[in-house]
Amino acid sequence: xxxxxxxxxxxxxxxAETVTLSCTYDTSESDYYLFWYKQxxxxxMILVIRQEAYKQQNATENRFSVNFQKAAKSFSLKISDSQxxxxxxxxxxxxxxxxGSQGNLIFGKGTKLSVKP
Amino acid sequence: EAEVxxxxxxxxxxxxxxxxxxxxxxxxxxxxxxxRQILGQGPELLVQFQDESVVDDSQLPKDRxxxxxLKGVDSTLKIQPAxxxxxxxxLCASSFLSGYQETQxxxxxxxxxxx
Numbered sequence: 001x002x003x004x005x006x007x008x009x010x011x012x013x014x015x016a017e018t019v020t021l022s023c024t025y026d027t028s029e030s031d032y033y034l035f036w037y038k039q040x041x042x043x044x045m046i047l048v049i050r051q052e053a054y055k056q057q058n059a060t061e062n063r064f065s066v067n068f069q070k071a072a073k074s075f076s077l078k079i080s081d082s083q084x085x086x087x088x089x090x091x092x093x094x095x096x097x098x099x100g101s102q103g104n105l106i107f108g109k110g111t112k113l114s115v116k117p
Numbered sequence: 118e119a120e121v122x123x124x125x126x127x128x129x130x131x132x133x134x135x136x137x138x139x140x141x142x143x144x145x146x147x148x149x150x151x152x153r154q155i156l157g158q159g160p161e162l163l164v165q166f167q168d169e170s171v172v173d174d175s176q177l178p179k180d181r182x183x184x185x186x187l188k189g190v191d192s193t194l195k196i197q198p199a200x201x202x203x204x205x206x207x208l209c210a211s212s213f214l215s216g217y218q219e220t221q222x223x224x225x226x227x228x229x230x231x232x
Contacts (some may be wrong), residue, residue, distance in 0.1 A: 004159070037223075044121070045160075045208070045223040091159050104173065105221065107159025 002027045004094050006108035013082045014116050020067075021077045021111045023092030031097040034068065034075045035105070040088040048090070051075065053097075079113075087115045119143045121224035123209050129230045135197035138227045142191070142211030148172075150221065151184055151194050152208040160208055166192060199231045 003026045013019035025034070036048040051059045051068050058066050063083075067076045079086055089110045096103035122141040130136050142149050147168050152160035163182065165173040168189040177184065181200070186192040196203055206228050210221040 042225075044225045045210075047220055050220075093159070104162045104165070105160075107161070109157065109159050 002029070002094060002096065002103075002106050004092050004106050004108035006092055006111050008111045009109070010112045010114070012114045012116060013079070013086075015082055015084060017082055018078060018080045019082055019113065021079075021090050021092075021113065023075045023077070023108060025073050025075065025092070025094045027073070027094065027096065029096045029098075033095045033097065034066075035093040035095070036064070036066070036075075036077045037091045037093060037107075038086075038088045039091065039110070040085075045091070049077065082115050084115050084117060087113055089113075121209055121211050121222055123207075123224040123227050125227055126225060127228050127230075129232065130199050131232050132201055133198040135195065136199050136229060137196075138194045138207050138209075138229075140192045140194070140209030140211075140224060142209070143213075143222055146211035146213050146222070147189070148212045148219075149186060149192050150210040150212075151192070152210065154206040154208055154226070156205070163194070163207075196229075199229075201231050204229055204231045 005024045032053045034051045037045050038048045039045040049059050049061045049064050058068050063080045065078045089112050091110045092108040094106045124139050149166040151163040154160040163177045164184045166186045169186050184194045206226045208226045209224040212219045212221045
């Protein structure tokens with residue numbers, strides 16, 4: 001079975017500092033996508049960053065970057081220069097790619113990030 | 118910026134009653150998803166539509182849940198009868214399927230409390 005594990009239920013970071021959220025996944029597939037979603041309190045979930053498994057280069061989006069270790073099945077999210085608006089639940093998600101037909105998104109349980117001023 | 122709309126935002130009901138949630142996806146998005154998110158958990162897919170057709174409803178408890186997207190645009194998710202364990206956030210998402218670049222856009226959700 002394909003699973004996504006986020007081992008940190010809660011994390012805290014000082015404003016302007018850097019924080020890393022952990023995610024591991026289990027799959028026997030070789031082609032898949034990985035995502036980090038952000039869910040602010042009482043607001044909709046939005047995509048933060050995406051990584052294709054066939055790409056060795058780590059994805060970056062402004063202050064957000066990932067450390068993708070395919071052999072270790074690890075996909076951590078680094079937030080640099082943390083801002084108060086980064087406070088939210090962060091979900092790691094996995095999606096297999098079956099030869100062009102995509103499977104369903106499988107989410108981890110989430111990490112609640114607090115940002116201290 | 119176009120958004121996925123959901124209503125109601127909050128719903129309180131008693132067990133054994135019927136409830137319905139509505140979702141209006143972003144215009145032009147052919148794919149629509151319903152997820153259930155239990156407090157402290159990540160979302161879990163209930164049903165996926167491609168236009169008006171169900172693509173995947175393997176995780177939908179069909180004895181009490183039903184979903185439809187009759188004209189391939191907006192969608193309704195119904196629970197009848199509601200049970201205490203149905204208390205959760207129900208999220209709708211839509212996407213313009215574009216191969217591996219597909220991105221799902223989520224609505225604000227409907228928070229259901231069953232008493």
